[in-house]
Amino acid sequence: MKRGIGVITTVIFSVCLFGQAVNCSAATSAQPFTDISSSFAKEAIIDLYTKNIMNGTSTSTFSSTKPITRAEFTKSLDTLLGLDSVTSAVSPFTDVPESAWYYGWIQTALQLGIANGTSASTFSPTKSVTRQEAAQLLVRALRQTTVSSADAEGFKDAGIIAGWAKPAVASAKKLGLLMGDNAGNFRPNDSITRAEAAVMLDRVLLNAKWSAELKPVMNDSIRLGWQYGQTTAEFEQTVLQSNVNTLSPRWYFIGPSGTITDNTDKSLVTWANRNNKKIWAMVGNRSDQKLTHMMLSDSTARATVVNSLVSAVASNGLAGLNIDFENVAPEDRTSFTTFITELKTKLSAINAVLAVNVSPDLGTDWTDAFDYAALGKQADYIVMMGYDEYWSESETAGPNASLTYVSNAVEKLRQSVADNKIVLAMPTYLIDWTLNSDxxxxxxxxxxxxxxxxKISSFSLRPVWDENLGQYTVQFTSIGAKHRLWVEDGRSLTAKYRLIADTKLAGWAVWYMGAESVDIWTSLRNAEKYYGYKF
Incomplete structure (x- = not known):
């Protein structure tokens, strides 16, 4: 469909949203709806329908003059942005049943911060969208920095525009997305019709820069998943359902006198190559501090381990190694860096990658062995294990990986390691806390x-979102005992992913594959796409 001002066979001048003139050409194909022939938004409706952004209210009608609901507008924003519906099992809304057609679309917008509820527990999906709400939703969806509300004061009825809406109204006006009527009023509390919504959304597509951003692009960031507690066949099936492109099976562990245990499964190597997946096999120390010290402090044993690992990579055609040494003694700080340096030197000779897992630096001896700066210079990637904020032995209940905790961990690592070397590992597990009466x-x-x-489903729980923690929390009673959870789901992982996007980190990892709810893969795919846009 050709659009714009020009000499064409037939030019139709339609008066669009509240008197704003737009030139549109006739559709080149049959009209999809029987009730849009005289609509000022006909061309926008046809364009959005063709792109599967807006549908009709039936197979033959669009209902141009009908107010658009919050559910309908939310879905249209999601589809405009090329996002997928997320069928998360975790929802705070009592008025959004899982069986409703709009359930997944509301979850998508909620997880990305495009739309919020009308209260902590309601979304009001069937409520009409007002003009000031539409302005806020669209400006937020396009991640536009709101301008001074002074521009909104130019409307004759500026006094009735809500304070929370004025910056968005001013931005929508400046961007040419939503204007006033011919009398100079904005009419903020009027419901926006489906036709008016179509024109608004189509104006986004008519913006060459925004339209170009919305075209699909290949994201080649690292998406790593650890194998744990699954057979090879189970792991492969889980990977196929995911977005993971780098596999880290737990194959190698250090042993006495520089030996390593080798659990390489060549069938997984063959499968990974066939499915275009890389393998960074994990090398562990089973948190054995004494054995680790013996290996690291003995140059002969260290060299034996290095040679054995490099030989395993070369003979099995692996893409690299992922070192996961935990509970390393502080006095082994220098020798651990030496081990990584020696291993990297030999892996580089065969073009293999070296990643090193580290824990957040909380000023304890648990992480004293990790010289962030030195390791960052030697290794190709540093994987920040962004979890274990509280653990099962903690005396106080708390989250496994709050947004504040993860953000602080990443920021501290960034002071020593380049952003494009950092991979943020996120959890697919949490802690079920049982509490006493006190x-x-x-x-x-x-x-x-x-x-x-x-558990959330069986107890019909409605979690409460904590903006600061970037997590839902929920409490329930089971067999007379009080329980509390800090929830991990698509929304909490999306909040963590935004740290990756904002700082342009190398990618993400999840511990561990098989523990997740499959909907998180859609959530992460949406987050990568949405936060990758540069509107």
């Missing part, structure tokens, strides 16, 4: 995301 911890046990969702 609120103190009675017991704690680890729980997978799948188990968490089953």
């Amino acid at each position: 609120g103190n911890v009675a017991s704690a046990s680890y729980m997978t995301m799948k188990e968490q969702n089953e």
Whole structure:
């Protein structure tokens, strides 16, 4: 369809939203709806329908003059942005049933901060969208910095524009997305019709810069998943359902006198090559501080381990190694860096990657062995294990990976390591805290995301979002005992992913594959796409 001012066979001048003139050509194909022939938004409706951004209210009608609902407008914004519906098991809204057609679309917008509820527990999906709400939603969806509300004062009815809406109204006006009527009024509390919404959304597509951004692009960032507790066949099936492009099976562990245990599964190597996946095999120390010290402090044993690992990479055609040494003694700080330096030198000779996992630096001896700066210079990637803020032995209940905790961990690492070398690892597990009547911890046990969702479903729980923590929290009573969860789901992972996008880190990882709820892959795919736009 050709659009704009020009000499064409037939030129139709339509008066668009509240008197704003737009030139549109006739559709080159049959009209999809029987009730849009005389609509000022006909060309916008046809364009959006063709691009599967807006549908009709039936197979033959569009209902141009009908107010658009919050659910309908939310879905249209999602599809305009090329996002997918997320069927998350975790929702705070009592008025958004999982069986509703709009459930997943509302989840998508909520997770990305495009749309919020009308309260902590309601979304009001069938409520009409007002003009000032439409301005805010669209400006937010395009991630536009709101301008001074002074521009909104130019409307005759500026006094009735809500204070929270004025910056967005001013931005929408400046961007040419939503204007006033011919009398100079904005009419902020009027419901916006489906035709008016179509014109608004189509104006985004008519902006050459925005339209170009919305075209699909290949994102080649690192998406790493650890194998844990799954057979090779189970792991492969999980990977196929995910966005993961780099596999880290737990194949190698150091042993006495510089030996390593080798659990290489060549069938996974063959499968990975066939499915265009890389393997960075994990090398662990089983948190054995004494054995690790013996290897690191003995140059002969260290060289034996290095040679054995390099030989395994070369003979099995692996893309690299992922070093996961934990509970390393502080006095082994220098020798651990030496080990990484020696290993990297030999891996470079065969064009293999070296990644090193580190824990957040909390000023304790748990991380004293990690010289962030030195390791960052030697290794290709540093994987920040962004979890274990609280653990099952903690005396106080708390989140496994709050946004504040993860953000602080990443920021501290960034002071020593280049952004394009950092991979943020996120958890697919959490802790189920059992509390005494006084609120103190009675017991704690680890729980997978799948188990968490089953609990939320079986108890019909409505979690409450904590903006500062970037997580839902929920409490319930089971067999007379009080429980508390800090939830991990698509929304919490999306909040963590934004740290990656904002700082342009190398990618993400998840510990561990198989514990997740499958909807998180859609959430992360949406986040990569949405936060990758440069509107």
